[in-house]
Amino acid sequence: MSLLRVLIVEDNRQLAENLFEFLGEEAYQLDHAADGLTALHLLATNAYDVIVLDVGLPGVDGLTLCRRLREDLKRETPVLFLTARDSIDDKALGFRAGADDYLVKPFNLRELEMRLQALTRRSRPSSGQVEAGGFIFNPGTLEVLNAQGKRAKLVGYHATILENLLRAHPNLVTYQALSQALWGIDEGDLSSLRTHVYSLRKLLAAEFGRGLIRTHHGRGYSFDPEWVD
Numbered sequence: 001m002s003l004l005r006v007l008i009v010e011d012n013r014q015l016a017e018n019l020f021e022f023l024g025e026e027a028y029q030l031d032h033a034a035d036g037l038t039a040l041h042l043l044a045t046n047a048y049d050v051i052v053l054d055v056g057l058p059g060v061d062g063l064t065l066c067r068r069l070r071e072d073l074k075r076e077t078p079v080l081f082l083t084a085r086d087s088i089d090d091k092a093l094g095f096r097a098g099a100d101d102y103l104v105k106p107f108n109l110r111e112l113e114m115r116l117q118a119l120t121r122r123s124r125p126s127s128g129q130v131e132a133g134g135f136i137f138n139p140g141t142l143e144v145l146n147a148q149g150k151r152a153k154l155v156g157y158h159a160t161i162l163e164n165l166l167r168a169h170p171n172l173v174t175y176q177a178l179s180q181a182l183w184g185i186d187e188g189d190l191s192s193l194r195t196h197v198y199s200l201r202k203l204l205a206a207e208f209g210r211g212l213i214r215t216h217h218g219r220g221y222s223f224d225p226e227w228v229d
């Protein structure tokens, strides 16, 4: 198995060193940038599987950097934000800038590693296409398409959610099962699961005219081809 290529953008040298030490260079190919401009340079010249990005950086801050990665460099590399802030508005800003996931400092290094692995799980052995309710999902390309040939390309965590919902269709998938699929634990952050489902619904609605994911309050979600919002 090839090494996971990770760029760590963090101006706190101690934290960056801890990350290097914890992740280890046997399982990961690690690069470090202590400021936004260095990070942009590395991103323009190297390919990474995932980026760990501190929000508060000297020069170009993490939000701007993420936006430039998506809009200027046209890269879909998964981004995990590290932020000291914990308000829902800050999280919304991060997701709007193109983040895939976030961790609030101080965080558990083991949790960071689980999230990195969840974000890069796209290379897991494919069990083939999943078909339900007139939609087809391809775990190899992370694309979902409908009978009219409309298609949407998903990022890793969206794909994980949709794949689980399609496999269970027409049954619901519990919050715990989705948390397990995303983060490897039953009791993951429910608010970040909701945020992911919310953004997935918006993306599906933009492509297919329907949100397609139904909320079962207090229980979980199901895929519903007739579901509008």
Ligand code: CA
Pocket: 010, 011, 012, 054, 055, 056, 057
């Ligand atoms: Ca910082």
